[in-house]
Amino acid sequence: MKSLMKEKEVYFDCAATVKPFPEVLKTFEEASLAVYGNTASNHALGYQANALLTKARAQVASYFGVLPEEVIFDSGASEGNNLAIRGVSEHNRGWGKHLITTQGEHPSVLRVFEELERNEGYSVTYLGYDKDGNIDLQDLVNHLDAETSLVSVMAVNNEVGYINPIEKIASLVHSHSKAVFHVDATQAIGKEEIPSSAFDLLSFSGHKIGGLKGSGALIRKKNVILDPQIIGGSQEEGLRAGTTPLGLDCSLATALRLTFASLPERRKNAIALNQALRRGLSAIPEIVINSPLTATPFILNFSLNKHKGSVVAEALSNAGVYVSTKSACSSKEPGVSYVLKAAGLSDVVCRNEIRLSFSGMEDLSVADVFLTTLTQILKNLKEQG
Ligand code: PMP
Numbered sequence: 001m002k003s004l005m006k007e008k009e010v011y012f013d014c015a016a017t018v019k020p021f022p023e024v025l026k027t028f029e030e031a032s033l034a035v036y037g038n039t040a041s042n043h044a045l046g047y048q049a050n051a052l053l054t055k056a057r058a059q060v061a062s063y064f065g066v067l068p069e070e071v072i073f074d075s076g077a078s079e080g081n082n083l084a085i086r087g088v089s090e091h092n093r094g095w096g097k098h099l100i101t102t103q104g105e106h107p108s109v110l111r112v113f114e115e116l117e118r119n120e121g122y123s124v125t126y127l128g129y130d131k132d133g134n135i136d137l138q139d140l141v142n143h144l145d146a147e148t149s150l151v152s153v154m155a156v157n158n159e160v161g162y163i164n165p166i167e168k169i170a171s172l173v174h175s176h177s178k179a180v181f182h183v184d185a186t187q188a189i190g191k192e193e194i195p196s197s198a199f200d201l202l203s204f205s206g207h208k209i210g211g212l213k214g215s216g217a218l219i220r221k222k223n224v225i226l227d228p229q230i231i232g233g234s235q236e237e238g239l240r241a242g243t244t245p246l247g248l249d250c251s252l253a254t255a256l257r258l259t260f261a262s263l264p265e266r267r268k269n270a271i272a273l274n275q276a277l278r279r280g281l282s283a284i285p286e287i288v289i290n291s292p293l294t295a296t297p298f299i300l301n302f303s304l305n306k307h308k309g310s311v312v313a314e315a316l317s318n319a320g321v322y323v324s325t326k327s328a329c330s331s332k333e334p335g336v337s338y339v340l341k342a343a344g345l346s347d348v349v350c351r352n353e354i355r356l357s358f359s360g361m362e363d364l365s366v367a368d369v370f371l372t373t374l375t376q377i378l379k380n381l382k383e384q385g
Helices: 022-033 044-064 077-091 107-120 137-143 166-176 246-261 263-282 309-318 338-342 347-351 366-384
Strands: 071-074 098-102 123-127 148-152 180-184 201-205 216-220 287-289 299-304 353-357
Touching: 022 246, 044 071, 044 246, 071 077, 071 246, 077 107, 077 148, 077 180, 077 201, 077 216, 098 107, 107 123, 123 137, 137 166, 166 180, 246 263, 263 287, 263 299, 263 366, 299 309, 299 347, 309 353, 309 366, 338 347, 347 353
Parallel strands: 098 123, 098 148, 148 180, 180 201
Antiparallel strands: 071 216, 201 216, 287 299, 299 353
């Protein structure tokens, strides 16, 4: 195979994680070194640490338009999703054993529902969607009943970038049931607007927005009662025991500040990059674009109909271009995207997807580097037969 020059590294895997902002690391270092006391200690160092935590909590709350006590710091979205789903369903087990979610959720949501169904006698409705990712809202309303205690719908899909109308869904859930509405907003924070009326519970991770791995929060409106999943001390309103990781919690506030402040500019860049890539990819006959035009501009998913996605992704990686082949695994059919399958796409499309994801801080010239590298790889593969 003709060797490909690593002329410029291209990181198109921002939905997996991004590099932290230098200011986030500075916040972490300052909060960890200068204010190293335990927030629960009854002495001056503890009071200092607690004062800093209170400040970080108020900052995070202000970005979501909620009260400080509605912020539960945790380790990220997997923990937040588990706490939200298990916490609400266990608390309401006496009357609310029906739960609703969608077929395209992240495994940290789907696996929890499957477990509740399998081992704890809950019944779960998994809503489908069309080829553009649209959930049928009438179908959602039809499934809401007197026993529905929780509805969980992601704001932005991590694989294809579908945007769900969470504000509309929140209003339907509230007007037709007693259910709590949980939103996995991991791929929406720093990409799309999330009004505070659009959720009762909202989970996300710091490392997707320029924060640190192991930081995150669950926003819980104060009328929502949860059963804790980590039991011990009384930290985080008794909902998440464990000595407060002050450095991580403060770093999350900084990451949110920087991600929200830069959103208009990053969004503009992501739209331009997305359009340039769509134009280039549309001209390659063996490619089909799976992300609809209504998807977030930060994620662009396509499939190869003549080559294995994993082979092309590896060749891209060898050339210094980093993408994802799939962000999910189905135990039933390894290598097949359940997200695309639920959208009714063909087997070959579901098996050979490539996800490009952006921060909006890229130089636009990376679109050309990517398209030239991909075209050369496809040519080399064709020559190999
Ligand atoms: N939900 C979504 C939509 C995600 O994209 C991810 C990360 N891939 C998660 C939840 C889990 O996040 P973490 O691995 O940071 O816990």
